[in-house]
Amino acid sequence: MELFLWIGSALGAVFGLLHGVYLYREITAAATKGATAINVRALYHGGWTFVLWTVFGSYVLALWLVGLIGSSIVRLMQRQRSV
């Protein structure tokens, strides 16, 4: 269980970093004038994104696994029905 939480959080941190950087760049790009070298608002949004992904990473991973198993079973059942 503890290992799963660590894996989920680590994966969440990776995705959160990517998502946070993307959001930072998007918000910065929209602000052309009056933006300082570091856009504080963009950094704040990006930071929050990273934190949320990291905190909820293991829950997201659990749901992803449930979805993967569930959708596979449904697909299998549908294939059998059509056969």
Place this chain on the structure above:
Amino acid sequence: MTMQGVKRVAIIGSGVAGLSTAKMFIAEGLDCVVFERGDRLGGVWSDGYSNFGVQAPKELYQFPDWPLPQDTPNFTPGPIFQQYLEDYVDHFDFRACIRLNARVTQLERSASGDPGWRVTINSDGDGLSQTEDFDLVVIATGLYSNVANMPSFPGEAEYRGTILHNSEIKTRDPLAGRNVAIVGYGKSAADIAFEATAVASDVHLIFREAHWPVPRYLAGVLPIKWGSLNRLASTFIPLYQRTTPVERWLHNIGKPLVWVFWRILEIIIRAQHGLATNIANGKNLLPSAPFEIDAFGESTMLARPEFYPLIREGRISAHRTEIARYTPDGLVLRDGTELAIDCVVLATGWKSDFEYLAADIRAALGTDDDGFYLYRHMLHPDLPNLAFIGRATSFVSVLTYSLQARWLAEVIAGRVALPDRAAMLREIDALKTWKRSWMPFSPARGARLFLHAQHYHDELMRAIGADPLRKRGPLAPLKELFEPYEPTDYRAIVDGSWERADTI
């Protein structure tokens, strides 16, 4: 393509779309005339069927810059909303621009060959036609018209009962003491069935296909806007025409998450309304399409809380089939059931009616069965200085139309540039291809946005140089993710006081 030089504008229709456009254009210094065929402003809100009302919570269905009165009941009743529109016009002082009983009978290109339009108007009072020239015409009459869609079935001529369209049920009187059959499964069908249970002897609801209801409160607790109108939920819906890398990732490697999101929602709604039980004369009410697709169809409705309990109690007898034929005293259904019916109410919607458009205009718009498609849901490059406001349906229509009007005002002022004809046509084609690749057919598919409204609003915001992220405060990132977007979030956009891109 530009719209600069526009000074005089005709707006056809005085519903929500027409009024928000007029108010905004007048504030921009344009000379506007609103033509309303009825004797009261308000469009559909001035003349609805018995007990009609707004199906969205009141905070979602109001003008961004003119809130509903505090004491307005939730899910605003139609007459109260109509009064709200009257008050809106008085508050912003543009009643003088509205011409009632003025039916537009013809719209043709300006004789001079310049961009501009000649409008022929027939005023009910004198019956005489008159023409006026305008630099720009905005068609704000919504998706449909006042031409009822009345499907016919064999045996209709011999049927001795009454056949009505739901729009004719202005009071409960036509239903009182009768055996009533309502055909359809949309909001108006559910509303009329609910009305009929109060006065009719027997109420039957006949529909071919069940659709997922959108409950007012998910699991009876969570207002549906929290589960459908925030940015988190809007990433789970079928991919928009233009996507972000995050959405592409989610719908690719993250697909199981999308799947589980919708299946959990379906399980909740299914349990909440007992859809899987055989309450429709031996059949259940489970839709055959998944929620995320069905929600974009013709019959999406936010169900009244009483609707499914009335079916379960048998006070509304639901028949999941279709009408085979009329008999002199009733109906025979496709599943063999015979019903003694003396009043049939067809809650089967409306037809599109743009008969006042000259033939060349209709040809340019196209004659596809699923309606016509427009650039940004508003313009067609071959019809310069003609715009449509209100051909973009969403659960927050008032907001959507207000933002459309803002975008158009910015185009007219020359602050937003339009692409060239070829680029606009390419985008229209792409919109058509995208919608037809997954969205269920409906006669107004070209105008359907629904859960994609947030994406559309964001695009309009970016186009006018406004920040699409409207939430503010220390918790703004959390609000962006979880809090539903409401009209009041866009107040600055509508009143023109937002910070433009170069100052964000």
